[in-house]
Amino acid sequence: MPSAAVPIALGPKPTPLLEQAITAGGGEVAELGDARALIWDGGTAGFPERIPENVEWVQLFSAGVEDWFASEVFARNPDVVFTSAAGAFSRSVAEHALMLLLAGVRYLPEHLRARDWRQTEFFPHVGTLRGATVTIAGAGGIGRELITLLHPLGPRIIAVNRSGTPVSAPGVVKTVPAHRISEIWPETDHVVVAAPATPDTRHLIGKSELAQLKPTSWVINIARGSLIDTDALVQALRDGTLGGAGLDVTDPEPLPDGHPLWNLPNAIITPHDSNPPHLRTTAFADHVRENVARFVSGHDLVARVDTAAGY
Amino acid sequence: MPSAAVPIALGPKPTPLLEQAITAGGGEVAELGDARALIWDGGTAGFPERIPENVEWVQLFSAGVEDWFASEVFARNPDVVFTSAAGAFSRSVAEHALMLLLAGVRYLPEHLRARDWRQTEFFPHVGTLRGATVTIAGAGGIGRELITLLHPLGPRIIAVNRSGTPVSAPGVVKTVPAHRISEIWPETDHVVVAAPATPDTRHLIGKSELAQLKPTSWVINIARGSLIDTDALVQALRDGTLGGAGLDVTDPEPLPDGHPLWNLPNAIITPHDSNPPHLRTTAFADHVRENVARFVSGHDLVARVDTAAGY
Numbered sequence A, B: 001m002p003s004a005a006v007p008i009a010l011g012p013k014p015t016p017l018l019e020q021a022i023t024a025g026g027g028e029v030a031e032l033g034d035a036r037a038l039i040w041d042g043g044t045a046g047f048p049e050r051i052p053e054n055v056e057w058v059q060l061f062s063a064g065v066e067d068w069f070a071s072e073v074f075a076r077n078p079d080v081v082f083t084s085a086a087g088a089f090s091r092s093v094a095e096h097a098l099m100l101l102l103a104g105v106r107y108l109p110e111h112l113r114a115r116d117w118r119q120t121e122f123f124p125h126v127g128t129l130r131g132a133t134v135t136i137a138g139a140g141g142i143g144r145e146l147i148t149l150l151h152p153l154g155p156r157i158i159a160v161n162r163s164g165t166p167v168s169a170p171g172v173v174k175t176v177p178a179h180r181i182s183e184i185w186p187e188t189d190h191v192v193v194a195a196p197a198t199p200d201t202r203h204l205i206g207k208s209e210l211a212q213l214k215p216t217s218w219v220i221n222i223a224r225g226s227l228i229d230t231d232a233l234v235q236a237l238r239d240g241t242l243g244g245a246g247l248d249v250t251d252p253e254p255l256p257d258g259h260p261l262w263n264l265p266n267a268i269i270t271p272h273d274s275n276p277p278h279l280r281t282t283a284f285a286d287h288v289r290e291n292v293a294r295f296v297s298g299h300d301l302v303a304r305v306d307t308a309a310g311y
Helices: A016-024 A066-070 A090-105 A108-113 A119-125 A141-153 A178-184 A207-212 A230-239 A277-297 B016-024 B066-070 B090-105 B108-113 B119-125 B141-153 B178-184 B207-212 B230-239 B277-297
Strands: A006-011 A027-029 A037-040 A057-060 A081-083 A133-137 A156-161 A172-177 A190-193 A218-221 A244-247 A267-269 B006-011 B027-029 B037-040 B057-060 B081-083 B133-137 B156-161 B172-177 B190-193 B218-221 B244-247 B267-269
Touching: A006 A016, A006 A277, A016 A027, A016 A277, A027 A277, A037 A277, A057 A277, A090 A108, A090 A141, A090 A190, A090 A218, A090 A244, A090 A267, A090 A277, A090 B090, A108 A119, A108 B108, A108 B267, A119 B277, A133 A141, A141 A156, A141 B141, A156 A178, A172 A178, A207 A230, A230 A244, A267 B108, A277 B119, B006 B016, B006 B277, B016 B027, B016 B277, B027 B277, B037 B277, B057 B277, B090 B108, B090 B141, B090 B190, B090 B218, B090 B244, B090 B267, B090 B277, B108 B119, B133 B141, B141 B156, B156 B178, B172 B178, B207 B230, B230 B244
Parallel strands: A006 A027, A006 A037, A037 A057, A057 A081, A133 A156, A133 A190, A156 A172, A190 A218, A218 A244, A244 A267, B006 B027, B006 B037, B037 B057, B057 B081, B133 B156, B133 B190, B156 B172, B190 B218, B218 B244, B244 B267
Antiparallel strands: none
């Protein structure tokens, strides 16, 4: 136990939940001029022009820090350690992806439409993740969290990342570099799209990829709509060459009224709500408590921004 | 590696899947008169009147062995080791329970009814298992398997079993004996019913239990319909005092056409198909391969029937 609570500032507007997180981590809320750290629960607008010298560490609210680089906050404060909320927001999205995949594989949409006991009709359609090959296209924060959730269900997991550097986690049978992703479609049962949206990943799942999947395969997208060719997906879902799609993100987004995806029986649409504001708030508070505890005890902080490398 | 494959008989009718499982485990299919073990893929009808002396072990297809006790097969063959398929069939049911719970907590039924992008409307209703208190009423094979699946999602798990003997598994914050189950309703967010149907467990979840749960609570039943008071459940779902129910089993079962549960928007009914025949077949083959491998190498067999204790 530290002999005295560490003074930590909270801005732009203190909330009871974050005050509690600071206290629980071993800090106490203080004015910026007296604080050794700053928890910033907002965007770049209104952020202090220059951080006072007494502040050693700043915790930001966002997972991605592109805006913060653009605003030159890091450049103006070279002696301050910045941490993002990377990781804190991955868990809810990974949980959502697991829900979509399980609901698809176990034939939930058709069950929810039934108004009578169709046991023998449904029996052959109830699948399992046990022994199924699940490809995680994009093994970043969300992808890695999802691997942790999937493993106890017993699938063979194929991880795809940019470099092909092996993802060492239980359940992962191989890691494939993105430029060789075409090799793994024939053995893939289900795919979860969790990669960032870049020019390279646009339509990562298109007509030819969908053609190599199975009539029992589910495609889950919790990343960005542009990673899937929507027209090709609609066609595959209509033709029954694909089992189904669970989409938290769409292209276009929001999905317009009357779009065919709304009426396909094997499409599950959730309107980009895998990480709703109320869960973001509690996840950030957990992250703050964890990082304050580490700061107080002198341990390495989680999600430290590499201001030289640019992420 | 054994020097020669161990002879194992397969009845009543050999299937390629089970022949493969025997071979993969290090055995080879043989006639009953030459075999050291018998894999029995059927019921009590047609089972050999007396097992020849050369047979040391019999693997049965069923998880429960009440019928086998009743038929006196164990009594007639006191020198034979019997194993059941207990455990082999738990995994699919536990996966189904997880699916129902996640679908409920993340508000999937309403999402599936939507035909437009209702993001801000849905945001507050998308919940998480992270930090939620999940009570597993019945910590037998299915319950313990479910605990393994739930743990990475970060809930506080309360296990309830007959004796109260602590269930030592990651994520379990406490174990409560069945006779003290009433103590844990106030702190329970969601409950999964996984206990056997006995006179004691009839209406385990009734009016007063439901009244102590929350308007966001989901009740999942993958055990037997009689453990929940259906009328009280329908009332709680109608009144909105309960979040929802995911039921693979019902009372009455099959649920008759026109029953109110079919039309409640916060009820998910799956017609007792959490462990469909095709998954049972592959799960049994996995179990046979595992037990043959153990038999061949002289290790303890899984799911050995205690013919003296009666289970």
